[in-house]
Amino acid sequence: MQTMYEQMDTAALDAALADLTRQVDEVKAKGLKLDMARGKPSPAQVDISRPMLDLLSSGADLTDEGVDCSNYGCFEGIPSARRLAGEFLGLPADQTIVLGSSSLNIMQSVLIHYWEKGVPGYTPWSKLDRVKWLCPAPGYDRHFGITQDLGIENVPVRMTETGPDMDEVERLCAADDSIKGMFCVPKYSNPTGITYSDETVRRLATMKAAPDFRIVWDNAYAVHDFTDTPDVLANVFDLAREAGNEDRILGVASTSKITFPGAGIAFFGSSAANVGEVANTLKVGLISANKLNQLMHTRFLPDLDAVRAHMRKHAEFLRPRFACVEEKLEEGLAGTGCGTWSHPHGGYFVSFDGPEGSAKRVGALCAEMGVKLTPAGATWPGGNDPHDTNIRIAPTYPSVEELSEALDVLVLAVKLVSAQLAREARA
Amino acid sequence: MQTMYEQMDTAALDAALADLTRQVDEVKAKGLKLDMARGKPSPAQVDISRPMLDLLSSGADLTDEGVDCSNYGCFEGIPSARRLAGEFLGLPADQTIVLGSSSLNIMQSVLIHYWEKGVPGYTPWSKLDRVKWLCPAPGYDRHFGITQDLGIENVPVRMTETGPDMDEVERLCAADDSIKGMFCVPKYSNPTGITYSDETVRRLATMKAAPDFRIVWDNAYAVHDFTDTPDVLANVFDLAREAGNEDRILGVASTSKITFPGAGIAFFGSSAANVGEVANTLKVGLISANKLNQLMHTRFLPDLDAVRAHMRKHAEFLRPRFACVEEKLEEGLAGTGCGTWSHPHGGYFVSFDGPEGSAKRVGALCAEMGVKLTPAGATWPGGNDPHDTNIRIAPTYPSVEELSEALDVLVLAVKLVSAQLAREARA
Incomplete structure (x- = not known):
């Protein structure tokens, strides 16, 4: 024009x-x-979340369903927070881990894990001659920074009104085993604001790709509707499981844009196998996350209805x-x-x-x-x-x-x- | 006997x-x-730290010397927390970073950084045929786990009443460039409880070692005295700087055993060059740490006297x-x-x-x-x-x-x- x-x-x-x-x-x-x-x-x-700060006072019960949140332990996160994470991501609570404040940090840790050790049964990505990563673009600069920092080659794929150009994504993944993953912000995508169509979600969950291909499903704006006609996102975990690809999807989210930016709680969710494996590797560098912050959050936002x-x-x-x-x-x-x-x-x-x-x-x-x-x-x-x-x-x-x-x-x-x-x- | x-x-x-x-x-x-x-x-x-929970209520001022702690930003940590970190570690405040709750996590992140990218000017450790790490023993199992997880060969060095056997440490480091670092818990060492002598600290700071040799100086028990005759630890940063080895020392500590285990704040400190470089790499995976937790901590414990x-x-x-x-x-x-x-x-x-x-x-x-x-x-x-x-x-x-x-x-x-x-x- x-x-x-x-x-x-x-x-x-x-x-x-x-x-x-x-x-x-x-x-x-x-x-x-x-x-x-x-x-x-x-x-x-931000100030609308201030009432949360009154919920953990010096006299408060600092236990969550029997878990003492004021001492070490309970690496995977406290029960109420894992339940919230499950509702949030669309997974059973025991397929989630609740960590510190940053989902970006979880993404980086999980990719470093695959980089160093590989997906179980496959070569560590760091040992491969070439590793590529699909980056729907326009997209989120900090995503691209994580893979770039590891020396992974970022490959842009154009965003459309229904998500990434799936013909292109499918063509690339079917043809090239060195493509090991992809970033997705599936709802209210950063920055285009579109939500992936059901068809896009289904194709991502079912398409042919390298067996150690992983999708970082960063549902950063899962509940961040501001109109009366909110978008609805299909459950990628269900679709992937039905297609036998349940290990493909690495779900993350956080409450940074729900409560306090940088001081929220962050969620990871995936297949039971992935969660167990990722927990084992993350435990090497963390005894337990800030469970008092988790407790304060779930007292303020006990379930998804409260979040909405x-x-x-x-x-x-x-x-x-x-x-x-x-x-x-x-x-x-x-x-x-x-x-x-x-x-x-x-x-x-x-x-x-x-x-x-x-x-x-x-x-x-x-x-x-x-x-x-x-x-x-x-x-x-x-x-x-x-x-x-x-x-x-x-x-x-x-x-x-x-x-x-x-x-x-x-x-x-x-x-x-x-x-x-x-x-x-x-x- | x-x-x-x-x-x-x-x-x-x-x-x-x-x-x-x-x-x-x-x-x-x-x-x-x-x-x-x-x-x-x-x-x-643990309960003695409960009064801290009352300090950030819904009506509280959530700024720290002009920094809004309730929103993104200020990656290196809020001013009051960096000042406390500096006092704690024995460094100027601007040579510190204050992060989430876990010093173990900082150690892992920093070692992964050198593993992937190397000390500036030197080969990334992951590209070397062999990397060894000195582990004073008996020592802290979670330390050993970090290097083991990266595929680094842990080399035990026997602990003595004055710290690691320095004759052995010096002999190994002078003879073997593949030794890239060492863990130290210099005060009330885990588990022997001894504090490194001034002579041990001086020798660690000044000894001959590979140019990209690094000491993780985990001062986990810096203020954790329980007798009237507390041990006194020499300032390793001063000694290393005087010897031209200021990049050698990577200081860490946390408040996990001061306030709430797993829910404290963690400190990193080193030379200005190291701090800048480490910050740049950590920023890839973190926008900012939980600054509200930092603020709550420094309102409760504004300086080292309050900590003591x-x-x-x-x-x-x-x-x-x-x-x-x-x-x-x-x-x-x-x-x-x-x-x-x-x-x-x-x-x-x-x-x-x-x-x-x-x-x-x-x-x-x-x-x-x-x-x-x-x-x-x-x-x-x-x-x-x-x-x-x-x-x-x-x-x-x-x-x-x-x-x-x-x-x-x-x-x-x-x-x-x-x-x-x-x-x-x-x-």
């Missing part, structure tokens, strides 16, 4: 450029300092912010041909795509105008967005007022860069 | 054996169930238990030649050595009588105590009454096994 600037005659385009440049200069003079870079809840949103009720409070903060993004982009860019964006029902991000070759320039221009965005390219492995179009908008941290200002800046930057690109193509 | 049973004539020995066997049968009939296996504080001892005052309360629980061990062993075994034991001024263990070839049998016999001990051999790498003499006594968890009973059982088991060994030598 052509942008409105490409359709202008050169005189009109030059006039538009002059006008946009003047507007940019005006914004620069304001000395703004706004941040739309990372998926953090706003301070007021709590998430409705979070939604009150998220809904106006996502509405603001939609409104500002629609108002500023609809019909211009300068961009498309996602319309998520949950999660933490809006994914924006501008004209080819625009994203890095838009990011730099926004920075000059005082608005910090996630670095352009970050949503692709190695920071390499092949068409340089994608920008991740993280609207949750700023106030609606700040967000509104920041989006005006983004719209202006997209327009100026689009006009510049149109002009340069003519020069 | 001969045991009293070796000195008896055979008739007297057979009578002693019959008498001891009868006593053992009587104990078995009691159906005891006592545990002296792991270094856990007793429930009443708190530790004096812990000592009230530990002193009578260690006195009971001393009294029971003295009463039961003094002058018998059947055992020697340590007399620590702090820490969590008493190290006991029986006759050659006795430890496994004593452990099994105690188990039959209903007393669980740390598995014999656990204090040596690979579970292989070359003389089968060492038993780790962990007296902290049981009540003094239970402990007293358990020690009677241990004394009886040591006597019977000693008598059996004497009889078998004659057969």
Whole structure:
């Protein structure tokens, strides 16, 4: 599709450029300092979890169904927390482990485990000449960082409206045994906000792949709905088990965006065999996780119903912010041909795509105008967005007022860069 | 030294054996169930930290010197916690990182880092034909497990009254570049309870070793004194820096045996270069640690003086238990030649050595009588105590009454096994 600037005659385009440049200069003079870079809840949103802090006082019962949470032991996690993890992931409680605050840390530990020791019966990945990993893109930069850090070759696969391009995923996995795994954020995917279709989930669970192929199923936004029409994700564990692939799926999640970011509890779940094996290796480096934090969490959020009720409070903060993004982009860019964006029902991000070759320039221009965005390219492995179009908008941290200002800046930057690109193509 | 049973004539020995066997049968009939296996504080001892739980209530200020502890960020740890870590380890605050609850986990992460990537400028340890690690023994089984799990060859070095046998350590390190590191619990060593002498610390800091040689300086019992004559440990970081070896020392500690086991905060500290490098690699798998737990801890224990005052309360629980061990062993075994034991001024263990070839049998016999001990051999790498003499006594968890009973059982088991060994030598 052509942008409105490409359709202008050169005189009109030059006039538009002059006008946009003047507007940019005006914004620069304001000395703004706004941040739309990372998926953090706003301070007021975080505060809704403060009542949890009153639940473990000095006089509290610090046991959980007979387990003393104030001393060493119970490596796999306390009973109430494993039950919550099971509900959360869609697995029996005894197929879960509840650990410290970070699901990213669990993913890294489990991949290092396979890297060093291999999937039982197969060569350790570190001993193979080449190990590749599928990275649906745009995706989550910290995922890509884990495999990159191990020396695994990240292979991008384009995201679609229904999840990763499954024809491509199936073709690659069937043809290449060196592909050992894949990252998935199956619900409200970071950053596109889409939820994998039932068909995508089924194909991931059943497709042909290397016998030691593993899917990191990072259900980071499992309950992070903010509309009345939440997406519904199929249970990948059931589908994989039915297909005899139950060891394929490594489920993770955490309460970082439910209670306190960085201070929540994190869940791992998989087949019984995987859980036993992963527990044995993780035990080498951990006596037991912070069970008092687990206890505080399950007293506050004893089951998934309680979690959902709590998430409705979070939604009150998220809904106006996502509405603001939609409104500002629609108002500023609809019909211009300068961009498309996602319309998520949950999660933490809006994914924006501008004209080819625009994203890095838009990011730099926004920075000059005082608005910090996630670095352009970050949503692709190695920071390499092949068409340089994608920008991740993280609207949750700023106030609606700040967000509104920041989006005006983004719209202006997209327009100026689009006009510049149109002009340069003519020069 | 001969045991009293070796000195008896055979008739007297057979009578002693019959008498001891009868006593053992009587104990078995009691159906005891006592545990002296792991270094856990007793429930009443843990309870002294309960007031900490009241410090972060829903209305509390959740910032630490400007850092919002309730949201992502501040990977290295909050300012007050790094300051405490610095005081604790004997380093400037900016040469520390404060992470989750487990120092064991930090040690594992750091060793995996060197395993995968190597010390900067040197070959990754995983790419070397052979990597060896010095393990002062008797020592801490979980230390040995970390290196063993990576495929590193653990090399035992005998502990002395002043620390590891430094002549042997220096000889090995000077001769063999494949020795890449060493575990140390320098104060109230697990399990012997001794504190490294100034001379030992100096030699460790200054000795010749491979350029990528690293010492894990696990100061787990830094403030865990329970007598009025606490041991004093030299500052290894200062000595290493003066010798140009400041990158050699990897300091760790945690509050697990200060506040709540498994739910404390853990410290890492080293040279500025090491801290920067380790932080960069750990950041790959962690956005930020649980800063609310850090904040709760530093509000409770703002500095080392507060920690020491708190530790004096812990000592009230530990002193009578260690006195009971001393009294029971003295009463039961003094002058018998059947055992020697340590007399620590702090820490969590008493190290006991029986006759050659006795430890496994004593452990099994105690188990039959209903007393669980740390598995014999656990204090040596690979579970292989070359003389089968060492038993780790962990007296902290049981009540003094239970402990007293358990020690009677241990004394009886040591006597019977000693008598059996004497009889078998004659057969």
